[in-house]
Amino acid sequence: MNPLLREIRHTPLLWTLIFVPVVLVAARIVPEAHTLLFVLAVLAIVPLAALLSHATEAVSEKTGDAVGGLLNATLGNLTELIIAVTALRAGEYMLVKASIAGAIVTNTLFMLGASFLLGGLRYHVQEYNRAGGRMYSALLLMATIALLAPAAVSELDLTRGEAMAQKLSAGLAILLIVAYGLSLLFSLKTHKELFASEAHGETEEAKWPIGLAVGTLLVVTVLVALVSEIFVESVQKAAETLGMSPAFVGFIIVALVGAAAEMAVAFSAARKNRLDMSVSIALGSASQIALFVAPVLVLLSYVIGPKPMDLQFWPGAVTMVMIATVTATFVTNSGRSAWFIGALLVFIYVIFAMTLYMVPPGSHGPV
Numbered sequence: 001m002n003p004l005l006r007e008i009r010h011t012p013l014l015w016t017l018i019f020v021p022v023v024l025v026a027a028r029i030v031p032e033a034h035t036l037l038f039v040l041a042v043l044a045i046v047p048l049a050a051l052l053s054h055a056t057e058a059v060s061e062k063t064g065d066a067v068g069g070l071l072n073a074t075l076g077n078l079t080e081l082i083i084a085v086t087a088l089r090a091g092e093y094m095l096v097k098a099s100i101a102g103a104i105v106t107n108t109l110f111m112l113g114a115s116f117l118l119g120g121l122r123y124h125v126q127e128y129n130r131a132g133g134r135m136y137s138a139l140l141l142m143a144t145i146a147l148l149a150p151a152a153v154s155e156l157d158l159t160r161g162e163a164m165a166q167k168l169s170a171g172l173a174i175l176l177i178v179a180y181g182l183s184l185l186f187s188l189k190t191h192k193e194l195f196a197s198e199a200h201g202e203t204e205e206a207k208w209p210i211g212l213a214v215g216t217l218l219v220v221t222v223l224v225a226l227v228s229e230i231f232v233e234s235v236q237k238a239a240e241t242l243g244m245s246p247a248f249v250g251f252i253i254v255a256l257v258g259a260a261a262e263m264a265v266a267f268s269a270a271r272k273n274r275l276d277m278s279v280s281i282a283l284g285s286a287s288q289i290a291l292f293v294a295p296v297l298v299l300l301s302y303v304i305g306p307k308p309m310d311l312q313f314w315p316g317a318v319t320m321v322m323i324a325t326v327t328a329t330f331v332t333n334s335g336r337s338a339w340f341i342g343a344l345l346v347f348i349y350v351i352f353a354m355t356l357y358m359v360p361p362g363s364h365g366p367v
Helices: 002-008 010-027 034-063 065-089 095-120 132-157 161-190 208-242 245-256 260-273 277-302 315-332 337-355
Strands: none
Touching: 002 010, 002 034, 002 208, 010 034, 010 161, 034 208, 034 245, 034 260, 065 095, 065 208, 065 245, 065 277, 095 132, 095 245, 095 260, 095 277, 095 315, 095 337, 132 161, 132 277, 132 315, 132 337, 161 277, 208 245, 208 260, 245 260, 245 337, 260 277, 315 337
């Protein structure tokens, strides 16, 4: 525990960990103070993300960037899964779908773009293994096609369209989970040599023992999930107070806060010229959400939801996911990056955010 306590003592940002127990207690005492809980939850997630960054870097020193990135993406997406399950129980399917689509676009455009930008400001040109980018882009493209299929089926027959879309969504959910499992087998077992990290990043001896690092990862991930749950419960009312639409809340706010922990690690890795890890976290997380989190939620809705959820997303969400996927495919094809490429990706994301922000706050759902 000494390395962890020393890290907290010497890092001013981690001093704000005090907001973690504060927001947990406040949620019990004043559950109706939605705007206050919203602010406290954001203040609590930021230091937790920083702590998760330190622990993941220590683990990746032992496992390598590819496995380290996969580990961080998996733990980070656990937060999104818990957030979505909470909304699923309440029957808020629009919020669930908005957060899923928003998380895919946020990771693919904002997280990847900001990583390129931050790394490019320190290094003239950065290189990374493009095999990972190609695989993740292909997975995202397949997932986007899966999102298009239920909408197409539902429009063929207006009387039976909803039932047909539901049955198709259940089948697609199983197919996507199988595809994701095969991608793990391909990248971590049968063809793992294709995904070896480029040997040009800054290396340093891990500061934490592996046991402490793994334990910290698990504990902090649980805390992030708990705080994120409070955040989701308060963000809707707080958004109304601040004049934000449901589309903006689900697609932008929830996605950004849910990915805060992963972003901290991806940005830190990019600044250390370990772009393989940044790409693995950003695109790996997006593909996990599309091929694992979303299908699992569809299957879980049969058990915990008021009614089964389908994969029929509104046209605007599918369009933005498709644009993000195609853009990532072009950008990662070369295996090289500079700061301006990252800036362009961030600008595309800002265009989406500005568009969604203009949706009237009284709207029932995203357009």
